[in-house]
Structure formats: structure tokens, C-alpha cells
Amino acid sequence: MPTSRLETFSDGVFAIAATLLILDVQATGSPLAHELLRIWPSYLAYAISFLTIGIIWVNHHTVMGQVGRVDRTYLFLTVGFLMAVAFLPFPTRLVAEHLRGTGAKAAALAYGITMTTTAVFFQGVWFYAAIGRRLLREDADRRVVAGISRSYIPGPFLYLGATLIALASPTVSVILFGAIALFYVLESSLFARGQG
Amino acid sequence: MPTSRLETFSDGVFAIAATLLILDVQATGSPLAHELLRIWPSYLAYAISFLTIGIIWVNHHTVMGQVGRVDRTYLFLTVGFLMAVAFLPFPTRLVAEHLRGTGAKAAALAYGITMTTTAVFFQGVWFYAAIGRRLLREDADRRVVAGISRSYIPGPFLYLGATLIALASPTVSVILFGAIALFYVLESSLFARGQG
Amino acid sequence: MPTSRLETFSDGVFAIAATLLILDVQATGSPLAHELLRIWPSYLAYAISFLTIGIIWVNHHTVMGQVGRVDRTYLFLTVGFLMAVAFLPFPTRLVAEHLRGTGAKAAALAYGITMTTTAVFFQGVWFYAAIGRRLLREDADRRVVAGISRSYIPGPFLYLGATLIALASPTVSVILFGAIALFYVLESSLFARGQG
Amino acid sequence: MPTSRLETFSDGVFAIAATLLILDVQATGSPLAHELLRIWPSYLAYAISFLTIGIIWVNHHTVMGQVGRVDRTYLFLTVGFLMAVAFLPFPTRLVAEHLRGTGAKAAALAYGITMTTTAVFFQGVWFYAAIGRRLLREDADRRVVAGISRSYIPGPFLYLGATLIALASPTVSVILFGAIALFYVLESSLFARGQG
Numbered sequence: 194m195p196t197s198r199l200e201t202f203s204d205g206v207f208a209i210a211a212t213l214l215i216l217d218v219q220a221t222g223s224p225l226a227h228e229l230l231r232i233w234p235s236y237l238a239y240a241i242s243f244l245t246i247g248i249i250w251v252n253h254h255t256v257m258g259q260v261g262r263v264d265r266t267y268l269f270l271t272v273g274f275l276m277a278v279a280f281l282p283f284p285t286r287l288v289a290e291h292l293r294g295t296g297a298k299a300a301a302l303a304y305g306i307t308m309t310t311t312a313v314f315f316q317g318v319w320f321y322a323a324i325g326r327r328l329l330r331e332d333a334d335r336r337v338v339a340g341i342s343r344s345y346i347p348g349p350f351l352y353l354g355a356t357l358i359a360l361a362s363p364t365v366s367v368i369l370f371g372a373i374a375l376f377y378v379l380e381s382s383l384f385a386r387g388q389g
Numbered sequence: 390m391p392t393s394r395l396e397t398f399s400d401g402v403f404a405i406a407a408t409l410l411i412l413d414v415q416a417t418g419s420p421l422a423h424e425l426l427r428i429w430p431s432y433l434a435y436a437i438s439f440l441t442i443g444i445i446w447v448n449h450h451t452v453m454g455q456v457g458r459v460d461r462t463y464l465f466l467t468v469g470f471l472m473a474v475a476f477l478p479f480p481t482r483l484v485a486e487h488l489r490g491t492g493a494k495a496a497a498l499a500y501g502i503t504m505t506t507t508a509v510f511f512q513g514v515w516f517y518a519a520i521g522r523r524l525l526r527e528d529a530d531r532r533v534v535a536g537i538s539r540s541y542i543p544g545p546f547l548y549l550g551a552t553l554i555a556l557a558s559p560t561v562s563v564i565l566f567g568a569i570a571l572f573y574v575l576e577s578s579l580f581a582r583g584q585g
Numbered sequence: 586m587p588t589s590r591l592e593t594f595s596d597g598v599f600a601i602a603a604t605l606l607i608l609d610v611q612a613t614g615s616p617l618a619h620e621l622l623r624i625w626p627s628y629l630a631y632a633i634s635f636l637t638i639g640i641i642w643v644n645h646h647t648v649m650g651q652v653g654r655v656d657r658t659y660l661f662l663t664v665g666f667l668m669a670v671a672f673l674p675f676p677t678r679l680v681a682e683h684l685r686g687t688g689a690k691a692a693a694l695a696y697g698i699t700m701t702t703t704a705v706f707f708q709g710v711w712f713y714a715a716i717g718r719r720l721l722r723e724d725a726d727r728r729v730v731a732g733i734s735r736s737y738i739p740g741p742f743l744y745l746g747a748t749l750i751a752l753a754s755p756t757v758s759v760i761l762f763g764a765i766a767l768f769y770v771l772e773s774s775l776f777a778r779g780q781g
Numbered sequence: 782m783p784t785s786r787l788e789t790f791s792d793g794v795f796a797i798a799a800t801l802l803i804l805d806v807q808a809t810g811s812p813l814a815h816e817l818l819r820i821w822p823s824y825l826a827y828a829i830s831f832l833t834i835g836i837i838w839v840n841h842h843t844v845m846g847q848v849g850r851v852d853r854t855y856l857f858l859t860v861g862f863l864m865a866v867a868f869l870p871f872p873t874r875l876v877a878e879h880l881r882g883t884g885a886k887a888a889a890l891a892y893g894i895t896m897t898t899t900a901v902f903f904q905g906v907w908f909y910a911a912i913g914r915r916l917l918r919e920d921a922d923r924r925v926v927a928g929i930s931r932s933y934i935p936g937p938f939l940y941l942g943a944t945l946i947a948l949a950s951p952t953v954s955v956i957l958f959g960a961i962a963l964f965y966v967l968e969s970s971l972f973a974r975g976q977g
Contacts (some may be wrong), residue, residue, distance in 0.1 A: 201396070215801070226884070247861075251857065254786055272439070461643065679808060690814070
């Protein structure tokens with residue numbers, strides 16, 4: 194079973210989930226100029242979420258580059274993973290709308306739980322393929338595989354930590370979600386350098 | 390006529406229909422924390438529907454792996470099939486909004502009729518290709534083809550049964566929709582094992 | 586310049602435009618069972634529009650099968666064509682909402698003007714490629730090319746006619762839009778038989 | 782690392798961002814016929830934005846035709862670029878709703894800032910690949926590369942200029958956004974002729 198259709202479907206979900214985020218940016222108040230300044234948390238939530246989905250996509254790209262074939266269990270793990278990714282526009286809207294109100298804690302928790310779930314599923318997708326090199330390509334590079342494994346292990350813990358902090362301070366929590374995204378962009382670059 | 394564009398278009402509709410489901414998850418009440426707990430039927434409906442579309446996609450993947458060429462009748466059957474798949478976000482929203490209200494019966498019926506129609510169309514797509522091996526690849530495996538045929542025959546009847554039960558109890562009906570989805574995930578695994 | 590990316594982009598727009606149509610199906614009244622029966626024009630509009638986009642996609646598929654390369658003028662003609670296709674969810678919603686009200690005439694006219702524009706653009710896309718065999722494949726079949734040309738010429742006139750009838754009777758006009766869609770499904774089958 | 786998945790993801794975002802624009806065309810007033818005439822700025826905004834995204838897509842197509850491989854920095858630059866493209870439906874809605882009201886200036890500024898950001902990111906994507914021929918194909922045509930570089934340099938300045946004019950007259954600003962789009966369609970044709 195080739196990997197190409199899995200990639201088309203996944204890329205479709207990534208692209209749509211990322212693009213739907215813009216529907217969560219709404220300016221309904223008046224006058225418009227003030228309203229556009231007032232809704233800055235919307236822009237922040239859009240940017241962090243889009244970047245986060247972008248990072249997940251780039252990493253999924255890297256994973257699929259090492260995967261040579263798929264089986265039905267792997268397909269269903271991917272469906273679960275994409276279900277978590279496609280859920281992201283909902284907590285993103287919550288954060289954008291409630292970050293400065295009484296619902297800030299609930300919104301940040303919803304966002305964090307979604308991201309933690311996504312990270313757990315991504316681990317599942319990767320380790321199902323990688324353990325015993327079950328689905329890896331014949332010529333998958335041992336160092337790249339080890340690098341991916343190493344960089345994916347902290348993911349759920351980082352997100353779980355940032356999520357729990359929302360109980361004390363939703364704002365710090367959201368800043369940490371941004372920081373984790375940034376960390377993964379930079380980490381990816383370091384990681385890529387290691388590949389060269 | 391190659392099958393690749395049909396797959397791109399189908400994967401697009403699957404990916405969008407699945408991702409649009411998140412627009413049906415809405416939290417408008419207050420306070421937010423209570424509201425996020427109160428709308429649990431939304432999450433259930435999202436998960437069942439996403440998983441269901443994911444299963445249909447995995448199965449379509451399996452079917453297309455056996456199909457070697459397409460004709461215009463097959464293309465239009467697929468368009469009808471996708472029309473039913475893309476309709477799913479509407480009854481999903483109904484179930485999410487009305488499962489605990491007076492509209493529960495109507496919502497479960499709408500969901501069930503959509504799923505039954507989808508299953509009928511999927512049968513049409515498959516048997517049009519498979520009968521007399523009209524559109525199958527030269528080297529399509531006789532056992533896989535028989536396995537798909539066998540596993541697709543009960544589909545419409547399972548969904549029709551669960552739909553009719555909504556007349557007596559919408560809640561039982563929705564639980565059955567979840568169970569059918571779960572059955573197809575497991576059945577697929579069994580089936581895949583048979584392939585090995 | 587290869588044709589594959591043009592196909593990916595076009596298939597994306599077709600798939601999204603078709604799938605977005607479901608957002609125009611809304612049930613807000615009460616009780617739900619009555620509401621679901623009352624909004625039957627929504628289902629009709631969804632089905633006609635989805636089928637229409639499906640037909641356009643199938644025909645675009647046939648056209649691209651004869652096109653061997655693209656130039657930038659062709660790309661922009663395609664962008665204009667897709668702009669008309671992606672506009673369709675808007676008049677579809679109008680027809681669904683207003684078919685039985687005072688806005689029926691305006692809604693049917695909006696739908697008809699969109700379809701006529703789409704048909705004109707599709708002619709432009711085809712004849713730009715076909716005249717003098719400018720962009721056709723070396724081995725494009727003379728009879729298929731003539732068949733496409735012949736079947737595309739009446740398109741804009743059929744839609745313009747059905748649009749003008751909306752001035753007298755919006756309902757007849759919408760029935761004709763359905764009939765044209767049906768005609769193109771059947772005509773395509775006849776046409777495909779000619780190909781065999 | 783092949784370029785194909787990057788193209789699938791990018792084409793998905795382009796296709797969705799373009800198609801979502803139709804959600805910004807809304808007719809809620811009464812009577813419908815008057816309303817459909819009254820909302821002409823919606824159509825204009827839809828057409829300009831769809832055409833603009835179409836042009837960016839065509840140009841991205843041209844760029845990717847010269848790019849032979851991608852690295853992770855390039856992927857993240859593309860994610861940033863797509864983040865700006867996918868933002869466009871929001872300021873498009875603002876322009877459509879506010880062009881004749883008191884929010885015209887803010888709306889035109891929002892649109893212009895988005896387009897300027899998009900143009901800056903597109904430059905970043907291109908020059909990162911082109912400088913020192915870092916990611917270009919071995920056989921990338923020297924004249925085509927120089928042509929792309931030349932035609933991309935003015936982009937951010939043209940958009941920045943049109944944006945600043947919004948401070949004096951939002952209407953003139955919007956006309957200029959249309960003119961820039963038209964210029965790039967024509968320029969592309971000239972440019973393509975140079976390629977022949």
C-alpha cells in the first residue's frame with residue numbers, strides 16, 4: 194500500500210485546519226479602527242495556531258520521509274492524529290475570545306488538552322512505525338530515526354506542563370504555548386543541521 | 390483515464406468534510422468552564438463523525454487500490470457518493486445540538502438516513518467496479534475483492550437498523566452509530582490480517 | 586510547465602466549493618422534525634449544486650486529459666473559471682433561502698448569472714487550449730476534441746435561457762437548472778460511449 | 782527532500798483561502814433584489830482577492846518550477862508566507878463590509894498591511910532559494926531566475942504605497958489594489974513572453 198494517498202489526505206486536513214483558523218478572527222465592534230486593535234489576542238492565537246499546525250506538518254513531512262509503507266492500523270492512528278489536529282480551530286477561537294475575560298482559564302485548558310492529545314497521537318504514529326522499524330523504508334537513516342524519536346519524546350510533557358500552568362495563570366500558559374512552537378521551529382533547524 | 394485525479398478530488402472532499410465538522414462545535418454559553426462540559430455531545434458527535442469519515446476514506450483507499458481505470462459512470466457514482474459524505478456535517482450538527490432536547494429523534498433520523506445513503510452509494514461504487522471485474526486492475530487479488538464485497542454488503546442494513554431504532558430511542562441509536570464505526574475499525578483490522 | 590499542479594489546485598477548489606455547500610443547509614426553526622421537512626429547498630439546492638460542480642469537475646477532467654501543457658494565459662483563464670465555480674455556494678444559499686419567498690426571482694437570477702458566467706469561462710478555457718491545437722497533447726484524439734467542442738458550445742446558451750425564464754417564473758427556472766445538470770450527466774454518458 | 786508535498790500543502794492553502802472568500806459575500810437585507818445590488822463592494826472584494834490569490838499561486842508555481850529541493854528553513858518560510866495568504870479572507874471581509882462606511886480607512890489599511898506582509902514573505906521565500914542558487918535546480922534558467930527576482934522586488938513597495946494612500950483615501954487605495962493585481966496579470970504575460 195503506497196504512502197501517497199495518506200499524504201494527500203493528511204496535507205488536505207493540515208491545509209484546511211490551518212486555513213479555517215482565519216474564521217476565528219472576527220471584528221464586530223465599532224469603531225472599526227479601535228476594534229481592530231482591541232482584538233489583538235485573535236491575531237496572536239491565529240499566528241501561534243497556524244505556526245503550530247505548520248510545524249506539525251513539517252514534522253509529519255519528516256516522518257513520512259522515513260516511512261516506506263503503511264498498514265491499516267497506521268492509517269487509523271493517523272486518522273486519530275488528524276482528528277486532534279482538526280480540532281485545534283475550536284480551542285483557538287476560545288483563547289482568542291476569552292483570553293482577557295473570565296473564561297481565560299477554561300480556554301487555555303481546552304487549548305492545552307487539545308495540543309497534549311495531538312502530541313500523544315503524533316508519538317503513537319511515529320513509534321508504531323519506528324519500533325522494530327515496522328514500517329520504515331529499507332534505507333531509513335539510523336541517525337535521523339533516532340533524532341526524530343528523541344525530539345518527539347518531550348512533546349506531550351511540554352504541552353502537559355504548559356496546560357497545567359493554566360490553572361495558575363492562563364496568560365503564562367499561552368505564552369508557553371507560543372514558546373514551545375518557537376522552540377520546535379529552532380529545534381527543527383538544529384536537528385536539520387544534524388542531518389546535513 | 391487514470392485514477393489519480395479521482396483520488397485527489399475524493400481525498401479533498403473527505404479532508405474538508407472531516408475538517409468542517411469542527412465548525413459544528415460551538416461554545417456560546419457562560420461561564421465558559423461549565424459550557425465546555427455541557428456541550429459534551431458536540432465532542433462525541435465530532436469524534437464519531439470524524440472517525441466515520443476516516444473509516445470511509447480508509448475503505449475508499451482499499452477500493453481504489455483494486456481499481457485500475459475509471460469511466461464516466463464510475464465518476465458520477467463517485468460524485469453521488471461524495472455528495473452523501475459531504476452532507477454529513479449537517480446531521481452531525483443536528484445531533485450535537487439536539488441529542489438532549491425534543492429534537493433528538495429527528496436529529497438521529499437525519500444522521501442515520503445520511504449514513505444509510507452513504508453506505509448505499511459506497512456499495513454502488515464498489516459493485517459497479519467489481520461485478521464482472523469491469524474496472525478492476527488486471528492483477529486485482531481475487532480474495533481481497535471477495536473480502537471487500539463481503540464486508541460492504543451489511544453496511545446499509547446496519548445503518549438502516551440503527552436509524553429505525555431512533556424511532557424508539559435516539560440515544561440508543563447514536564450509541565449504535567458509534568458501535569458500527571468501532572466495528573468497522575476492528576473488522577478492517579481483521580480483514581487486513583486476512584490480506585497478509 | 587507540467588499540468589499536475591494546475592490539476593491539484595483546481596481539484597482543491599472544486600472539492601472545497603462543493604463541500605462548502607453544506608454550510609448553506611441550516612435548520613434553525615422548531616420543532617426540528619417540521620423544520621427538517623420545511624427546508625427541502627435547501628436539500629434540492631445542495632444536490633443540484635453539488636451535482637453541477639461534480640459535472641464541471643468531470644468535464645474539466647476530460648479537458649485536462651487532452652491538454653499537454655499550460656502557459657500563463659491558460660493559468661489565468663483557469664483562475665477566472667475557478668473564481669466563478671467558487672462563487673456558486675453564494676447563489677445556492679440564496680435559492681435555498683428564498684425559493685418560496687418574495688426574493689425567489691432575484692435568487693434564481695443570481696444563480697443563473699453565476700452558472701452562465703461559469704459556462705462562458707469554461708468555453709474560454711477550452712477553446713484557448715483547443716483552437717489551432719495550441720496546448721493539446723501531440724496525440725490528442727481528433728474525435729474527442731471535436732466532441733468536447735460540440736458539447737460545450739450550447740452550455741452558456743442553455744444557462745442564459747434558463748436564467749431569463751426566472752423573470753417569468755423562478756420555480757421553472759430552478760427546475761431547468763436541475764434539468765441541465767441531468768442533461769449533462771446523460772449527455773456525458775452518451776459522449777463517453779462515442780469515445781469507446 | 783522532494784518538493785511535491787510542499788506543493789500539495791501550498792496548493793491546498795491557496796485553494797481553501799481563495800474558496801473561503803465566498804463566505805464573506807453575505808446578503809441579509811431585504812428586499813433581496815435591492816440587497817444584491819447594494820452589496821456590490823462584496824463582489825469587487827471577492828474578485829480582487831480571488832484574482833490576487835490566483836496570481837500569487839501562479840507565481841508560486843513559477844518559483845517552484847525553478848526550485849529543485851527544500852530544506853527546513855525554506856519550509857518554515859513557506860509556512861509564514863502561507864500564514865499571510867490564509868489571513869486574506871479576514872481583511873477582504875472588512876473591505877467588503879466597510880468600504881462605504883466610517884470604517885473604510887481601517888479596512889483598507891488592514892487589507893494593505895496583509896498584502897504587504899504577504900509580498901515581503903514571498904520575497905523571503907524566493908531570495909532564500911535563489912541567492913547563491915541555494916535551492917535551485919541544477920538546470921534552472923539564468924534568465925528566468927533573473928526575471929523572477931526583478932519582478933518580485935517592487936511587490937512590497939507597490940503594496941506599501943497603496944496602503945499608505947488609504948490614510949488619505951480608502952477608495953483610491955482599493956482601486957490601486959485592483960490595479961496592482963491587474964498589473965501582475967499583464968506583467969506576468971509579458972514576462973512569460975520573455976521566457977518563450
